[in-house]
Amino acid sequence: MILFLSLSRLLSSDQVLRKNIGQDVAFSCFFENESQFDQVSFMHQTTGDLLSLGSELFIDKPLTNNHIKLIRFSSNRLDLNIFSVNQNDSGLYTCMHNDEKLSSFLLEIFVPPRFISFSPVGATVSYPEGSSMNLSCHAHAFPSTNITWIYRNKNKQFRTIHYAEDLYISSLGFTDSGSYECIASNGYHEKISRSFYVTVQYPPRVMIKKFINFFIKPVQLNCEICSMPLPQTEWLRNGKSILNEQHFIINTNQISIENEECLLTVLTIHESLHENYGRYECRAENFLGHHSDHIDFNQKFTQHTRSQHDNVAPSVARSNTKISPSKFIYMLFPINKPIFDLNTTHNKPSSITRNN
Numbered sequence: 001m002i003l004f005l006s007l008s009r010l011l012s013s014d015q016v017l018r019k020n021i022g023q024d025v026a027f028s029c030f031f032e033n034e035s036q037f038d039q040v041s042f043m044h045q046t047t048g049d050l051l052s053l054g055s056e057l058f059i060d061k062p063l064t065n066n067h068i069k070l071i072r073f074s075s076n077r078l079d080l081n082i083f084s085v086n087q088n089d090s091g092l093y094t095c096m097h098n099d100e101k102l103s104s105f106l107l108e109i110f111v112p113p114r115f116i117s118f119s120p121v122g123a124t125v126s127y128p129e130g131s132s133m134n135l136s137c138h139a140h141a142f143p144s145t146n147i148t149w150i151y152r153n154k155n156k157q158f159r160t161i162h163y164a165e166d167l168y169i170s171s172l173g174f175t176d177s178g179s180y181e182c183i184a185s186n187g188y189h190e191k192i193s194r195s196f197y198v199t200v201q202y203p204p205r206v207m208i209k210k211f212i213n214f215f216i217k218p219v220q221l222n223c224e225i226c227s228m229p230l231p232q233t234e235w236l237r238n239g240k241s242i243l244n245e246q247h248f249i250i251n252t253n254q255i256s257i258e259n260e261e262c263l264l265t266v267l268t269i270h271e272s273l274h275e276n277y278g279r280y281e282c283r284a285e286n287f288l289g290h291h292s293d294h295i296d297f298n299q300k301f302t303q304h305t306r307s308q309h310d311n312v313a314p315s316v317a318r319s320n321t322k323i324s325p326s327k328f329i330y331m332l333f334p335i336n337k338p339i340f341d342l343n344t345t346h347n348k349p350s351s352i353t354r355n356n
Contacts, residue, residue: 046091203289
């Protein structure tokens with residue numbers, strides 16, 4: 001649709017016209033009488049080009065047919081029409097009679113946002129835990145754009161985290177994994193966006209659940225392992241690798257713990273025989289490092305301090321953390337029954353023994 005704007009020569013201020021790329025525009029110039037027509041001209045002041053004088057256009061003929069035309073509507077009105085405007089058409093236009101300015105128009109070409117650069121180039125990127133990260137989005141538009149950064153975690157929960165072209169995080173933690181979306185908007189056109197999926201990689205964190213109900217047979221040892229990428233795992237008894245066999249069954253499944261991708265590996269001990277006592281160790285390793293946790297499964301005896309008719313005695317299970325007596329965990333177990341020694345510590349073995 002062509003926009004017609006009529007200006008009287010008495011109006012001295014520039015008239016502002018705003019168009020999107022691809023639209024049409026028309027400048028209407030009014031003069032006193034028909035005798036002035038041959039001395040009426042249009043000029044593109046921004047480039048200094050004389051576009052027309054009277055009914056003659058001073059531009060390339062291919063452009064005349066497709067892009068710019070002069071239309072005389074009456075004895076004292078001449079229109080300059082520009083079809084399918086582009087950025088080069090923006091600027092100040094004047095209609096003159098000899099050296100006298102009759103009217104002027106400021107044409108602003110609105111350009112929808114487009115990205116001219118972004119970093120990283122790929123849509124997915126990985127960083128080691130503790131390293132820095134710099135993401136950037138640069139967009140061109142008229143009017144100019146504002147950049148907003150949105151962060152989404154693995155549960156699709158999101159929040160706005162930054163308002164600028166460059167997003168910098170000095171030290172990444174594993175909770176920083178997720179989607180980072182840069183949104184460019186200038187308030188006139190549709191928003192555009194670019195997303196980066198960031199994975200923060202970290203070595204294994206290993207934890208054996210220490211409080212075990214050993215009255216229930218078979219005994220199960222549960223080990224939770226969180227890392228990125230997910231690690232290789234193994235169970236050891238007294239430093240030797242445990243295989244799935246008659247007395248031991250190992251089951252490992254992937255689980256999610258507070259948005260972390262983790263493994264739960266369960267060692268089932270079907271017979272609490274003397275030869276099965278010892279130190280049980282859960283190990284995990286990925287390319288960033290390795291870690292382990294252990295628990296001791298020993299046969300202990302308590303003195304019979306009650307009457308001969310008593311068949312149970314109290315015992316206190318303590319961890320290596322200092323706690324008050326009120327926080328001791330009391331359990332009842334039959335005399336001469338095996339229990340777990342809960343005084344365990346983490347260690348970092350130099351390597352993992354793997355079985356073919």
